[in-house]
Amino acid sequence: MAKTSFNPDTFFKQACYFEASLIVVAVVLGWIAGINPFENLRFSEAAIAYGVLGTAPLFIVFGALEQLQIDSLAHIRRLLIDTLGPGLNRYHWSDVFMLAAIAGVSEEILFRGVIQPWIESSWGMTIGLIGSNIIFGLVHAVTPLYALMAALVGLYLGWTLDYGGDRNLLTPIIIHGLYDFLAFMALIRAYRTRQ
Secondary structure: OOOOOOOOOOHHHHHHHHHHHHHHHHHHHHHHHOOOOOOOOOOOHHHHHHHHHHHHHHHHHHHHHHHOOOHHHHHHHHHHHHHHHHHHOOOOHHHHHHHHHHHHHHHHHHHHHHHHHHHHHHHOHHHHHHHHHHHHHHHOOOOHHHHHHHHHHHHHHHHHOOHHHOOOOHHHHHHHHHHHHHHHHHHHHHHHHHO
8 A cells, every 4th residue: 555645534623624724814814805705605506507517628638748758748647646535545435526516615605706896906917817827837746747737727617707797706716626526436436446
């Protein structure tokens, strides 16, 4: 069994707490910037539909990348399986769904609810979109390539924030959470296959 830097016994609880704490960070940064992180979060059937459908392109790209035999991608796969596999493997799919949902909500409230509008208020929508997702990529910098891939996913999520002409955080929250869930389940499957 591969060595992991995470304690599989406490991984789930720590991951949920960490992700949930990002909402506190968003509220504090929002207070500093004069931005309500929840201002653009509202229920909408269109936003839900865009979110569910908007997950498909990301997961298709994920599946395509899984098939590529490129050393740098294989390194990322091994790293994620070795570090997250033992912790996620212990949990029922409903627990994994809950973790993915917490990550989707908290990261989107922070990055698309506060950071993107904060940058937009000084430098415009394009710089806000790009700048917030450079930061998004950097905080996901498992490897340089992974940081770049996360930044590109962030650009997509930031673009979906305004999809349909109505700024609504619900769309990227659903895409992010659903994508994370599907990716986590694929990672668990790969981990179990390797065992």
